[in-house]
Amino acid sequence: MISVLHLSDIHMGSGFAHGCLNPETGMNTRLEDFVATLGRCVDRAIASPADLVLFGGDAFPDATPPPLVQQAFASQFRRLADANIPTVLLVGNHDQYAQGQGGASLCIYRTLGVPGIIVGDRLDTHHIQTANGPVQVITLPWLTPSTLLTRPEMEGLSMAEVSHQLLDRLRIALEGEIRRLDPTVPTILLAHLMTDTATFGAERFLAVGRGFNVPMALLARPCFDYVALGHVHRHQILCESPPVVYPGSIERVDFSEADEAKGYVWATVKKQDTQVEFCPLPVRPFVTVTVDLTAADDPQAKLLGAIAKHDLSEAVARLMYSLRPDQVDAVDNASIFAALAPAHTYTIHPQIVTHKSRSRLPELTPTSSLDPLAALQTYLNNREDLADLATEMVAAAQALIADAPCEPGAVSDAPTEEGDTVEDEALRQLRLL
Ligand SMILES: [Mn+2]
Numbered sequence: 001m002i003s004v005l006h007l008s009d010i011h012m013g014s015g016f017a018h019g020c021l022n023p024e025t026g027m028n029t030r031l032e033d034f035v036a037t038l039g040r041c042v043d044r045a046i047a048s049p050a051d052l053v054l055f056g057g058d059a060f061p062d063a064t065p066p067p068l069v070q071q072a073f074a075s076q077f078r079r080l081a082d083a084n085i086p087t088v089l090l091v092g093n094h095d096q097y098a099q100g101q102g103g104a105s106l107c108i109y110r111t112l113g114v115p116g117i118i119v120g121d122r123l124d125t126h127h128i129q130t131a132n133g134p135v136q137v138i139t140l141p142w143l144t145p146s147t148l149l150t151r152p153e154m155e156g157l158s159m160a161e162v163s164h165q166l167l168d169r170l171r172i173a174l175e176g177e178i179r180r181l182d183p184t185v186p187t188i189l190l191a192h193l194m195t196d197t198a199t200f201g202a203e204r205f206l207a208v209g210r211g212f213n214v215p216m217a218l219l220a221r222p223c224f225d226y227v228a229l230g231h232v233h234r235h236q237i238l239c240e241s242p243p244v245v246y247p248g249s250i251e252r253v254d255f256s257e258a259d260e261a262k263g264y265v266w267a268t269v270k271k272q273d274t275q276v277e278f279c280p281l282p283v284r285p286f287v288t289v290t291v292d293l294t295a296a297d298d299p300q301a302k303l304l305g306a307i308a309k310h311d312l313s314e315a316v317a318r319l320m321y322s323l324r325p326d327q328v329d330a331v332d333n334a335s336i337f338a339a340l341a342p343a344h345t346y347t348i349h350p351q352i353v354t355h356k357s358r359s360r361l362p363e364l365t366p367t368s369s370l371d372p373l374a375a376l377q378t379y380l381n382n383r384e385d386l387a388d389l390a391t392e393m394v395a396a397a398q399a400l401i402a403d404a405p406c407e408p409g410a411v412s413d414a415p416t417e418e419g420d421t422v423e424d425e426a427l428r429q430l431r432l433l
């Protein structure tokens with residue numbers, strides 16, 4: 001039986017806007033949060049101890065983290081190396097350089113030859129000797145079309161055809177690894193990918209079409225005793241036997257993760273009999289206070305009353321309220337600041353509602369089932385100011401969605417910016433395609 005600590009999606013160095021400068025350390029408090037939380041995972045691995053630590057990818061928000069962030073990350077994983085706990089660092093989409101070529105930020109660990117640390121930047125099988133016996137770990141980093149297909153092979157193909165080809169190649173390559181496995185040794189597949197059955201937040205709905213989804217049938221197979229995944233920030237167990245698990249991100253990366261429990265997975269891996277346990281981490285709460293003052297006789301009292309209903313202590317808070325133009329003077333900012341003071345940090349997003357203002361289009365709610373093109377068209381129909389650009393935008397979007405063999409999902413789990421509407425999100429996705 002091999003004890004495995006499986007964590008993923010650290011994204012260290014993101015969300016600085018949710019923090020503030022700690023005058024004692026000169027560091028952003030959110031970086032300190034992420035380091036402390038990663039530290040808790042490492043503490044557990046050392047204390048129990050774990051026989052193996054698996055990291056499912058996305059160490060940083062991008063492939064070029066600043067030295068301070070790189071160092072904070074390294075100093076935690078160094079503790080595992082010092083404790084002789086073998087560790088596999090998988091490369092996620094955020095860790096790869098822009099075009100998926102030329103390595104990743106994590107490759108420095110292999111270059112330095114850090115003992116016990118393995119970098120998974122390609123499909124490969126690693127035979128690892130742990131304190132409790134041998135284990136085989138197949139690493140499957142984030143795939144881009146260029147990983148498995150050459151440019152001439154992709155020419156003239158639609159996104160869907162590229163995905164199809166990519167899956168075929170993946171299936172063959174994975175089969176090759178599986179055939180060479182030792183059937184008597186426990187086997188783990190460590191992969192950074194999106195499965196066809198994973199649940200995303202509604203804010204990611206419009207990212208479909210970019211996605212390269214790996215079918216569960218390729219993962220949930222008896223040749224694997226544990227399938228350790230990364231990429232999706234919401235913890236979920238997709239299959240019981242063998243366990244196919246996303247531990248989720250270890251910290252809240254943005255407000256869309258406000259209601260998600262954060263943690264890591266403790267797995268006891270045995271041939272055909274692996275048990276998993278989700279271990280929650282005590283992370284900083286994200287709290288949104290939303291209040292509509294437009295019908296209030298006493299807007300100030302209603303606003304303060306709404307804030308008082310929430311426990312803001314040590315939270316990353318945001319206050320979103322709407323009011324009529326004639327109510328602006330009835331709101332006293334100083335007392336709002338005082339009411340929000342228990343929060344770790346807060347932002348205030350007032351919205352003045354006039355008769356002429358556009359409200360959210362009912363057909364563009366996060367749960368609407370419009371495809372991205374129809375959503376764009378609906379949005380443009382309601383934006384007279386964009387009329388001159390509308391035809392061009394739709395044509396560009398059509399060309400991008402239908403033809404471009406671009407990086408699938410390269411931004412699919414990028415944090416959405418706060419206060420964005422679904423429409424803004426749709427536009428941003430299209431620009432990034
Ligand atoms: Mn990812």
